[in-house]
Amino acid sequence: MKKTTLLALTFALFSGTSMAHTLQNGAPLPPAKVAEHGELTLNGDDIVYQTWQTEQLPGKVRVIQAIAGRSSAKEMNAPLMEAITAADFDDARYQTTTIINQDDAMWGTGGFVKSSAEDSKREFSWSSIVLDENGNVAEAWRLKEESSLIAVLDNQGSVRFVKEGKLSADEVNQVVSLVTQLVNR
Template identity: 65%
Template sequence: MRRIKTLALATALISTFASAHNLSNGQALPSVSVEKHGELTLNGDKIGYETWNSAGLNGKVRIIQAIAGRSSAKEMNAPLIEAVKVADFPRDKYQTTTIINQDDAIWGTGGFVKSSAEDSKKEFSWSSIILDKSGAVAGAWRLQDESSAIVVLDTEGTVRFVKEGPLDEAEITQVIDLVNKLMK
């Protein structure tokens, strides 16, 4: 009986570590490209898509929000996004990048996810929005299903903060303070 409990615990721990993201403070993001859909572009009122690559994230301080294509994942860190809006960071030094994993949407809602991303691009034209149809980013970064990951990058593309799941008030303050510090 003891051997079964030990084996069950070991299996649970291995599963936990196997599903953990591979993003580390002080390191660059694992390289990834999104070719199916990609970064949304806006030309007048018309939405287009371009291949997106994580190598293009250098140059500005960024908060990356990598979310499943579900409203529950979007809402998970909505308080952080509201804090970013209030902070009104200068667009020449800061960029919000939202990566939406359309492959992790509730069955049958992919069209709604795409439409919502396009509406967001029209409303927040300066934001960088990537629609990842096949889940390339979640796979490369080993992100949890049905969740939200927040990553802060400095201008060199180095990870300075990372967390999967909802941020609490202290973490939201930490992220806003960190972005202000990195822009100086």
């Protein structure tokens, strides 16, 4: 009985660790590509989708928000997105990139997730919005379901901050301060 309990505990501990995201401070993002749907771009008032991949991120300081296609995941770090919008960073040096995992949406809501992403692109045309139909990014980065990941990248594409889950008020301030420092370099 003790061997079985120890074995079960060991398995639980190691399986939990293997599910941790793969992003590391000081390193580039693990490669990921989204061909189905991809990055939303505006052509007049029409939305056009194009292939997106992590290799196109260097060049600007970025906050990456990788979220499940659920309202609860979007709301998880809404205070950070509000603080970023209020900071009004220079578009030539900064961009928010939101990656929406449509594969992690509640059953039957995929169309709503897509139309919501398109509405957001029209409202925040300067932001980069990626609709990941098959969850390629979540799989490549081993993200938790029904969650939100925030990462700050410097202009070289290296991760400078990363956290999965809801940021505290102190962490929101830390992210805004870090982005301010990186943009003003």
